Each structure stands twice: as C-alpha cells, then as structure tokens.
Amino acid sequence: MTMQSESRDPLLSVRDLRTWFHTFSGVVKAVNDVSFDLAQGEIMGLVGESGGGKSVVGFSILGLIDPPGRIEGGQILLDGEDLAKAPEDRLRKIRGREIAMIFQDPMTSLNPVHTIGRQMDEMLRLHTDMDEAARRRRCIEMLESVGISQAEDRLRAYPHQFSGGMRQRVVIAIAMLAHPRLIIADEPTTALDVTIQSQILKLMKRQVADHGASMILVTHDLAVVSEVVDKITVLYCGQVVERGDVRDVISAPSHPYTRGLIDSIPNPDHRQPRLSQIPGTVPDIRNLPKGCNFRDRCPRAQALCAQEEPKLAPTRQSLFAACHFPIGTGGDA
Amino acid sequence: MMQAFLASQFFFNWRRNLSAIIGSVIIAIFIVIVAFGPLMVAQDPYDLTQLNLLDSYKPPVWLPGGDPRYLLGTDGQGRDVLASIIYGTRVSALIGIAAMLCSCLIGTSLGLLAGFYGGRLDAIIMRIADLQLSFPSMLIALFLMSAVGTGVDKVLIALTAVGWVVYARTVRGSTLGEIEKEYVQAARVAGLTNAKIIRRHVLPNVLTPLIVIATVQVGTFILIEASLSFLGVGVPITQPSLGLLIKNGFDVLFSGLWWTSVFPGLMIMAMVFGINLFGDFLRDELNPRLK
Amino acid sequence: MTAMLDVEGLEQRFHLNPGLLDRLSFEGGRPRLKDLVVHAVNGVSFSIAKGEVLALVGESGCGKSTVAKTIARIYDPSSGRIRIEGEDITEYDHARLLPVRAKMQMIFQDPFASLNPRQKVRDIVAEPLLQQVGDGARADVADKTEALLARVGLNVEHGGRYPHQFSGGQRQRIGIARALSVNPGLIIADEPVSALDVSIQAQILNLMMDLRDEFGLAYLFISHDLSVVHHIADRIGVMYLGFMVETAPRDQLFVKPRHPYTRALLSAAPSIRPSRMTEEIELTGEVPSALSLPTGCCFRTRCPFAWDRCAVERPVLQDIGDGQSAACHLIDEPERDNP
Incomplete structure (x- = not known):
C-alpha cells in the first residue's frame, strides 16, 4: 500500500453495521446501521448510556459476537479487509496482532493461573517470530514503559498479586506487545x-x-472522553445520533441528546440549584417507537419526529447529527 | 396463570429439549401410577384372600403358559407381578418424596441458622455435616437401620439423616452470599428482627437451587431405599417396595423365573431415569450463570 | 440546637478470619497466629445539622461506606460515639434502636442488590414503616405507600410489580421511597447515583434535593464523584485510609483545598470543562493496605511533599478558619509546600 492511499483511506471504516440479538423476548437491535471512520493515529470516543450498544460495536469489530447475537449486515473494513465476513481463523490472527483489546475488568483478560510473564510471552510467540531471549527483553521493556518497576521480578507474579490499577497497566502492556x-x-x-x-x-x-496506533475508547463517561479523544461518536438505542470533533461536540453539540448528556453533568463552575435532566428512560430496544427514538424525551420534538426517522446529516462545523431540528442551525440559541 | 406459563421462557425451552420432555412424561406416568395405581389393577396383592396358590409362577402373558389375567406373570404366592409393582412403586415413590421433604426442611433450617449467625453454631453444624460426608451415605443408612430396626418410619429417619447435609451446605453458602447484599442491610436499617429477616428476605432467595437438589434427591433416595430393602433392612414384608420385590424374586432368578425381579428393577430404572432427565433440565434452566 | 447527627472518634475494625494456615507466621523460629485486622475507620468525627448535607468523599477502601453503615448500625462500632439528635445510640440493642430507625434511614448504592427480588414494590416501600406502627395499621401504611410512590415519580400500579421490572433509576426511586416512609430527619445515602447513567443520575440528584427542601432532610452523602458532591453538598469531608484528612464548606474546599490528597483528587478528576483552575498534583503508587497502616501520616507513602516528620508524627485535624480543617503538617510548615 502506498503512502498516498494510506492517508486517504481510513484505517477502520464501519459501514451500516447491524448486530442483532435474537432473544426469547424479541429481536434486540443492539447495533442498528452504525457507520464511522477512524483514521491512522486517531482516538475516537464511543459514548452512550447503558443499552446504547456501544460495547456491542467493539465486540463486533473484534468478531466476538456469540449467539444469540449475529452481525446481520454491514461492513467492518480494516485496511479494506471486511472483518464482518472474515472466517474465524483469520479473525483469530487479527485479534491481538492487528487489533488489541482492553476491558473494564482486567481480570477477565488475564488468566489467573498463569504468571504475567507467561501470558506476555505467549502473546509474542503467537504473533511474532522473536526468539526466547528477545521476547523476554521485549516483555521487560514493555512492562517498564507502562510504569511497572522491577519488571524482571514482576514477570514471575500472578495477576492477583497486582492491584486493580497495576493489573490494568499489565493489560495495556500485553495489548501493546504486538x-x-x-x-x-x-x-x-x-x-x-x-x-x-x-x-x-x-x-x-x-x-x-x-505506537502510532488508533484507538476506540468505549465509555459512558463524557468527562473521560473529553480529556483523551480526538473525536466522538454518540450512540442512542443502537444508532449514531451525533458525531464530530471532540471540541465541537462538547462545547456546542447539535443533537438534543448529546446536549442533555452534557448538561446532566454537574458543573462545578456554575452551580445551579437543579441539574438539567433528560426526562424519562431509554425506550425498550425490542420495541422502539416509530420515527426518532429520542422524541419521547426530547424538548425539541415536533410532529415530524413521530413520523420520520431522522438521518445522520451534517449540521455545523465538524458535526453530523441525526435530528430533524438540530440545535444551533435554526433561529435559536 | 396457565397462559403466563405457556408464554414463559421456561416452557419455551422445555419444548425444545427432548430429554426434558421424556423426563416429564415419565414423571407424569409415575404420578398417575402413584395416585391411581390400585384402581388400575384387579388384584390387591396384599389381600391374601385374593391370592390363588394355583396361579404361582405364571410367566408373562407373551410366553408359553402365560395367563391373560397376569400380564407380567405371578410370583410364588400367585401374586400378580404387575399389581405388586404398582403397589411397590407407590411405597418407593412416597418414601422417596417424604424423605426428601424431611431432609429439605431440616437441612434448610440448619443451613439458614449456620449461614446467618455464623460463629460457633455454624462451626458445629458444618463439622457434623463434614463428618457425615466422609462416610458413604449407604453405609450410614445401613448402620442406622440395623440400630433402629426396620419399618417405613425408620427408613425415613435413615434417609433424612443421610440427606439433610446437601441442603444445609447449599443453603449456608447461598445465605452467606445473600446476607452481604444490600437488601438485607436495608432490612436491618428498617428495623426487622433477625427472625423476620431470615424468613422474609433470606429464605425466599436461597430456595431456587434447592429445587434441582430436591428433584434429583428423590431419585437417589428411591435407589438407597431399594438397596436397603434388598439387603433386608428396609421396609417390612407387608409393605413391599420395589427393592423388596427384587429381593423376593432374586432367590428364584436363576431358576428361569426372572420376571418376578426383573420387572420391578426396570421400574426403578425408569423412575430414576425420568427424574434425572428432568433434574438436568431444571439445573440448566435455573442456573443463573448459564443465562 | 442539637445536631441531627454527631459522630465522635468513630473507629471500625474488622477481624479477618481466614484459615489457620493463612494466619500462621514464624517469628524467631516460633510459630505464631497473627490476628488480621482491617482498620477500616480510624477515629472519625463530624456532625450534621438539621437539613444539612454533608458529603464524604474518597477513593475505594477509604472507609466512607463503612462510616455510613456503622452509623446506620448495620455494623456495630468498635469504638467512638454516635448521637442522633443528642441521643447516644452507640450501645443500643435491636429493640432500643427501633425508634431511632424512624429518624434515620438509608439509601443504598446498588439499585439491583438493594431491593429484595422476591418482594413486591409496595411491600418493599412499606417495610420500615410497618416495623414502626405494627401490622395493625396496614391500611394506613398502604395509603402512605401509594403517596410515597407518587412522590418519587412512580405510580400506584408500579406497587404491584417486582423490582426486576424496573430500570436502575426507577429502582433507586423505590429505595428512596422506602427510606422516606418513616419521615426520617436524616438519610444516609451510600453512593446513591454511582451505578446510574449520567442522565438518570441528574434525575435522582434533583429528586433528592427536592425532597430535602420539602421535608427538611439532612443527608450524609457518600460519593467518590467530586462533581456530584459539589452539586449536592453543603459541607464536604475528604477521607483517606479510614482517616478524615480534610473537611470544609463546599466552595472553600473546591477553591482552597489544603490537604495534598484533596488537591490531588481535585486535579485528577476528569472534567468536560477544562477551564477549571488546575494545579497538577499527580499521585504515584497506590493506597496502602488497611491491614497495616503506615506510621505517622496515612498519606505520606503517596504524598509528593512528605518529609521525615510525616513518618513519625500522625497529623490531627486542625482548624484553619472559615470552617475548614485539615490534618497535615504542611499547615505548620507552609514553606515546604513546593514539591
């Protein structure tokens, strides 16, 4: 691949991804027509509340959707290769080598019965052709780079001998190894x-x-996202409601849901007697209303919102929003 | 109510599980036999006036010399094997169920106390349980029976002595988990007494895993009772269970008169098989970790 | 005026009882059984006036929840005094605590574990009140329960349902209705919004503030989230490793934090509004084990300012004016305040 095409094509391009779960009580459309691009070296925040489908997007990219879940359609293009259609043994090669993962609970990704050293070594054995001494050097180097002192001794330690923060450092070290x-x-x-x-x-x-890598940071915490990422994609009920550069999204979002999320966070600089809140609760995803999924909770909803599902469209600056009446484009403040 | 059940996930999964269906059908047949068995056969095998010694050792009806009145043949006293089996099944099943209920009651109570109060009470109850588990249950039952004598009530005592441990251990474990949960702490803050907390909050939340244990245990108890009766320390000859029927027929088994003991044996097998099939299904259904 | 809640020198130690082999140690070649003791709370004092909101903040393991649960007498305190409206309840048994329970209720953290899955919502809400009035007054309790459900934003038919039919935010409303049922003057809220999504969190915080204005409630509010605490609290206490290291009125604490740990907490808290004054104190290392507390100051192992005095002498909370107190030797030797 030439330099030119690399700068033009994104590293990861998710197109109309649909991941559905066929459960006893109905089809859960956890991810429904989600699209986004991620360029080389970019960090994207995937934000939403529980039930928004943000984790399922991550698992879909990794090819880790188990029955009753299924990728129903769409493409996950990593450098042009469609992971949604790749066979399992190809995905297994890609996981760890091309795509690494870091989970909330480090204990789920660390094997409690093996030492840290063995787990790191295994990663390198699987994905590189380094000899034993080189692998060991690389492990020690990696542990030191994530801020773990006495790395040589620590290789012989088991996961439970680390605190939560240290474990997450180890997980990061393992993720970065290959x-x-x-x-x-x-x-x-x-x-x-x-x-x-x-x-x-x-x-x-x-x-x-x-490492010049790209990252998708899946989180419910806007504050965390705003300190780390370059751009943000906001999910609601399995669909992208807004995306754009982090500064634009945080300072002046155009979708009422994003606005509501940001305003729900207490602001230490301007303490108000009441927080502005999003009324109601997330609708049942097995039984979504016609039109816009957010309209029942939206202060700007009008008749059109009940009839027609809004499509993602550019609003202003870098922002795209799926809203019939986005904030700040009409005559309002 | 019925509608809700038919629409439930439990029923949905049941319909898709062949072994669960087979197990349920077998259990249903046995429930019918236990409830209405005496109405299905002409002879009361324990009414001596209905027995005719001339009909002794008739083979099953499909063998030469078979008598259409005795579908599965007769034993040495001219007793209809089918009728004996049906009466024996009632004895076996009722002993199994009654012993399960006694074990469950005692084991659950002790488990709740041990788990909730902890400390010395817990240590004493659980050490007794450990001690008990270090002997084969058959051996304990055998020892108890030879000490207290035979009889249906004695069998119940022996089976309960063997069976309570599994409830106590399970309930103690779940209780330890439940009392850490915030709703139990909320009950304390609400001002409930310990007795009320145990009854209203802990007990209802530790019962689910017991359903599986209880189901499978009925099968186990039927087997243990059959073994005890086979060894001659179980039920009295006037209330023969399936195990005793096997023993009675065993003496003549090798003289070619196999039907008197083989049919009761098949009956035990079918009953325990059905119970275990259904128990396995319940285990999968009620296990929250598999959900 | 007597304080709603007054806590003095509260200590809570838990004895761990692992297997014999875990406790066995050899000292000078002779076997010894050590007693493993978790020093969860080490002499905490504070008081809450009627209608006041005091927040306790700190990281996991700092003992803030233990303080809450010890005051609610879910645990018996190891030492210290707890007074509710001047009445010393430290030694009370179950029967004498019952009338106190009508003055003090609790809201829990986990909306899933804090409601009995096998009780109907109306029975959950009615439970504390029924203990107070006895089963004879069931009809009155039923009316009151309906009114409470309506007050927290649920309706009558919700009363006949089971907890699993509700979302996290709705469950937390049920928990709040339960706590309100006895008309308490004090509600101990243990991380009541930390398990909720941010939009729901705002709903619950608003509800709690409305209820405070309506019923004149005092809250002991436990949280790890500084932005939430800033929104709801009148006064804030910062805890670390079972010690209260600083306490101050809300604005005072956010504008002029004195203890290095408070300063580090404030600078580490992620914010979507980066305009805030940011002094960068980055902490290294992790919280020491409560099984063996450090000598001297509890925070010295992670403190960028620590010097030899901190290892020898344990600092006590001292008043530094404007209602603020901190437990730090830097107050005596401010010239060392440059890491």
Whole structure:
C-alpha cells in the first residue's frame, strides 16, 4: 500500500453495521446501521448510556459476537479487509496482532493461573517470530514503559498479586506487545479510582501515540472522553445520533441528546440549584417507537419526529447529527 | 396463570429439549401410577384372600403358559407381578418424596441458622455435616437401620439423616452470599428482627437451587431405599417396595423365573431415569450463570 | 440546637478470619497466629445539622461506606460515639434502636442488590414503616405507600410489580421511597447515583434535593464523584485510609483545598470543562493496605511533599478558619509546600 492511499483511506471504516440479538423476548437491535471512520493515529470516543450498544460495536469489530447475537449486515473494513465476513481463523490472527483489546475488568483478560510473564510471552510467540531471549527483553521493556518497576521480578507474579490499577497497566502492556494498529478499550477505567484513572488514561494516550496506533475508547463517561479523544461518536438505542470533533461536540453539540448528556453533568463552575435532566428512560430496544427514538424525551420534538426517522446529516462545523431540528442551525440559541 | 406459563421462557425451552420432555412424561406416568395405581389393577396383592396358590409362577402373558389375567406373570404366592409393582412403586415413590421433604426442611433450617449467625453454631453444624460426608451415605443408612430396626418410619429417619447435609451446605453458602447484599442491610436499617429477616428476605432467595437438589434427591433416595430393602433392612414384608420385590424374586432368578425381579428393577430404572432427565433440565434452566 | 447527627472518634475494625494456615507466621523460629485486622475507620468525627448535607468523599477502601453503615448500625462500632439528635445510640440493642430507625434511614448504592427480588414494590416501600406502627395499621401504611410512590415519580400500579421490572433509576426511586416512609430527619445515602447513567443520575440528584427542601432532610452523602458532591453538598469531608484528612464548606474546599490528597483528587478528576483552575498534583503508587497502616501520616507513602516528620508524627485535624480543617503538617510548615 502506498503512502498516498494510506492517508486517504481510513484505517477502520464501519459501514451500516447491524448486530442483532435474537432473544426469547424479541429481536434486540443492539447495533442498528452504525457507520464511522477512524483514521491512522486517531482516538475516537464511543459514548452512550447503558443499552446504547456501544460495547456491542467493539465486540463486533473484534468478531466476538456469540449467539444469540449475529452481525446481520454491514461492513467492518480494516485496511479494506471486511472483518464482518472474515472466517474465524483469520479473525483469530487479527485479534491481538492487528487489533488489541482492553476491558473494564482486567481480570477477565488475564488468566489467573498463569504468571504475567507467561501470558506476555505467549502473546509474542503467537504473533511474532522473536526468539526466547528477545521476547523476554521485549516483555521487560514493555512492562517498564507502562510504569511497572522491577519488571524482571514482576514477570514471575500472578495477576492477583497486582492491584486493580497495576493489573490494568499489565493489560495495556500485553495489548501493546504486538504493535497493534487498532486498540479497542471498553470502559478501561470505570472500575478504577479517580487518581488511578487519570494515571491510566495518560498512559493509554501516550502508548497509543508512541505506537502510532488508533484507538476506540468505549465509555459512558463524557468527562473521560473529553480529556483523551480526538473525536466522538454518540450512540442512542443502537444508532449514531451525533458525531464530530471532540471540541465541537462538547462545547456546542447539535443533537438534543448529546446536549442533555452534557448538561446532566454537574458543573462545578456554575452551580445551579437543579441539574438539567433528560426526562424519562431509554425506550425498550425490542420495541422502539416509530420515527426518532429520542422524541419521547426530547424538548425539541415536533410532529415530524413521530413520523420520520431522522438521518445522520451534517449540521455545523465538524458535526453530523441525526435530528430533524438540530440545535444551533435554526433561529435559536 | 396457565397462559403466563405457556408464554414463559421456561416452557419455551422445555419444548425444545427432548430429554426434558421424556423426563416429564415419565414423571407424569409415575404420578398417575402413584395416585391411581390400585384402581388400575384387579388384584390387591396384599389381600391374601385374593391370592390363588394355583396361579404361582405364571410367566408373562407373551410366553408359553402365560395367563391373560397376569400380564407380567405371578410370583410364588400367585401374586400378580404387575399389581405388586404398582403397589411397590407407590411405597418407593412416597418414601422417596417424604424423605426428601424431611431432609429439605431440616437441612434448610440448619443451613439458614449456620449461614446467618455464623460463629460457633455454624462451626458445629458444618463439622457434623463434614463428618457425615466422609462416610458413604449407604453405609450410614445401613448402620442406622440395623440400630433402629426396620419399618417405613425408620427408613425415613435413615434417609433424612443421610440427606439433610446437601441442603444445609447449599443453603449456608447461598445465605452467606445473600446476607452481604444490600437488601438485607436495608432490612436491618428498617428495623426487622433477625427472625423476620431470615424468613422474609433470606429464605425466599436461597430456595431456587434447592429445587434441582430436591428433584434429583428423590431419585437417589428411591435407589438407597431399594438397596436397603434388598439387603433386608428396609421396609417390612407387608409393605413391599420395589427393592423388596427384587429381593423376593432374586432367590428364584436363576431358576428361569426372572420376571418376578426383573420387572420391578426396570421400574426403578425408569423412575430414576425420568427424574434425572428432568433434574438436568431444571439445573440448566435455573442456573443463573448459564443465562 | 442539637445536631441531627454527631459522630465522635468513630473507629471500625474488622477481624479477618481466614484459615489457620493463612494466619500462621514464624517469628524467631516460633510459630505464631497473627490476628488480621482491617482498620477500616480510624477515629472519625463530624456532625450534621438539621437539613444539612454533608458529603464524604474518597477513593475505594477509604472507609466512607463503612462510616455510613456503622452509623446506620448495620455494623456495630468498635469504638467512638454516635448521637442522633443528642441521643447516644452507640450501645443500643435491636429493640432500643427501633425508634431511632424512624429518624434515620438509608439509601443504598446498588439499585439491583438493594431491593429484595422476591418482594413486591409496595411491600418493599412499606417495610420500615410497618416495623414502626405494627401490622395493625396496614391500611394506613398502604395509603402512605401509594403517596410515597407518587412522590418519587412512580405510580400506584408500579406497587404491584417486582423490582426486576424496573430500570436502575426507577429502582433507586423505590429505595428512596422506602427510606422516606418513616419521615426520617436524616438519610444516609451510600453512593446513591454511582451505578446510574449520567442522565438518570441528574434525575435522582434533583429528586433528592427536592425532597430535602420539602421535608427538611439532612443527608450524609457518600460519593467518590467530586462533581456530584459539589452539586449536592453543603459541607464536604475528604477521607483517606479510614482517616478524615480534610473537611470544609463546599466552595472553600473546591477553591482552597489544603490537604495534598484533596488537591490531588481535585486535579485528577476528569472534567468536560477544562477551564477549571488546575494545579497538577499527580499521585504515584497506590493506597496502602488497611491491614497495616503506615506510621505517622496515612498519606505520606503517596504524598509528593512528605518529609521525615510525616513518618513519625500522625497529623490531627486542625482548624484553619472559615470552617475548614485539615490534618497535615504542611499547615505548620507552609514553606515546604513546593514539591
């Protein structure tokens, strides 16, 4: 691939992805026509509340959707190769090598009965052809680069001998070992305390930059996202409602849902007696209303919203929103 | 109610599980036999006036010399094997169920106390349970029966002594999990007494896993009772269970008169098989980890 | 005026009882059984006036939840005093605590675990009140329950349903109705919104603030989230490793934090509004084990300012004016405040 085409084509391009779960009580359209692009070296935040489908997008990219879930349609193009149609053994090669993952609970990705060293070594054995001494050097190097001291001794330790924050560092080290081009991090700091969280976020950002990789940060926490990512994609009920550069989304979103999410966060600089809240609850995803999924909770909803489903369209600056009446494009403030 | 059940996920999964259906059908047949068995056969095998010694050792009806009145043949006293089996099934099944209920009651109570209060009470109850588990249950039952004598009530005591442990251990474990949960703490803050907390909050939430244990245990108990009766320390000769029928026929088994013991044996097998098939289905259905 | 809640020198130690082999150690060649003790709360004092909101913040394991649950007498305190409207309840048994329970109720963190899955919503809400009035007054309790459900934003038919039929936010409303049923003056809220989505979190916080204005409630509000705490609290206490390291009125704490740990917490908290004044104190390392507390200051192992005095002498909370107190030697030696 030439330099030219690399700069033109995104590293990852998700097109009309649909991942549905066929459960006893109906079809859960967890991801429904989601599209986005991710360029080389970019960090994207995938934001939404529980039930928004953000984790399912991550799992779909990794090819880790188990029955009753299924990728029903769409494309997941990694460098032009469609992962949605790739066979399982090809996906297995890609996972870890090309795409690495970091989960909320580090214990799920670390094997409790093996030492850290063995798990790191296995990763390199699978995905590189380094000899044993080189692999060992690389493991020690990697542990040091994620801020774990006495790396040589720590290779012999088991996961339970680390604290939560340290475990997440180990997971990051393992994820980075094979120089992946894409990292999918699913709520990587949700289980951690704030002081540890800020350490881990800084570490992730630096590691991604050092390796020239791209990252998708899946999270419910807008504050976390705003400190780390370049652009944001907001999901609601399995669909993209807004996307754009992080500055535009945070400072002046055009979709009422994004606006509501941001305003729900208490602002220490302008304390108000009441928080602005999004009324109601997320609708049952097995039984979505006609038209816009958000209209029952939306302060701007009009008759049109009940009839026609809004399509994602550019609103202003870098923003795209799926809304008939986006904020800041008409005559309102 | 019925409608809700037919629409439930439980029923949905049941319909798609062949072994669950087979197990349920077998269990249903046995429930009918236990409930209405005496109405289905002409002879009461324990009414001596209905027995005719001239009809002794008739083979099953499809063998030469078979008598259409005795579908599965007769035993040495001219007793209809089919009638004996049906009466014996009632004894076996009722002992199995009654012993299960006693074990469940005692084991659950002890498990709740041990788990909720902990400390010395817990240590004592659980050490007794451990001790008990270190002997084969058959051996304990055998030992108890030879100490207290035979009889249906004695069999119940022996089976309960063997069976309570599994409930106590399970309930204690779930109780330890439940009392850590916030709703139990909320009940404390609400001002409930310990007795009310146990009854209203802990007990209803530790029962689900017991359904599986109880189902499978009925099968186990039927087998243990059959073994005890076969060894001659179980039920009395006046209330023969399936196990005792096998023993009675066993003496003449090798003289070619196989039907007196083989049919009761098949009956036990079918009953326990059905119970276990259904138990396996329940285990999968009620296990939250597989959901 | 007597304080709604007054806590003095509260300590809570839990004895771990692992297997014998885990406790066995050898000292000078002779076997010894050590007693493993978790020092969860180490001498915490504070008081809450009627209608006041005090928030306790800190990271996991700092003992803030244990303080809450010890005051609610889910745990018995190891030492110290707990007074509700001047009445010392520290030694009360179950029967004498019952009338106190009408003054003090609790809201829990986990909307899924804090409601009994096998109880109907109306029975859940009625439970605390029924203990107070006895089963004879069931009809009155039923009316009150309906009114409560309506007040927290649910309706009458919700009362006949089971908890699993509700979303997290609705469950938390049920928990709030349960706590309100006895008309308490104090509600202890243990991380009531941390398990909720941000839009739902705002709904619940608004509800709690409305209820406070309506019923004159005082809250002991436990949280790890500084932005939530800033929104709801009148006064804030910062805890670390079972110690109260700083306490101050809300604005004071956010504008002029004195303890290095408070300053680090404030600078680490992620924010979508990066305009905030940001002093960068980045902490290294992790919280020490509550099984063996550090000598001297509890925070010195991670403190960028720590010097030899901190290892020898344990700092106590001292008043630094404007209602603010901090437990730090930097207050005596401010010249060392440059890492």
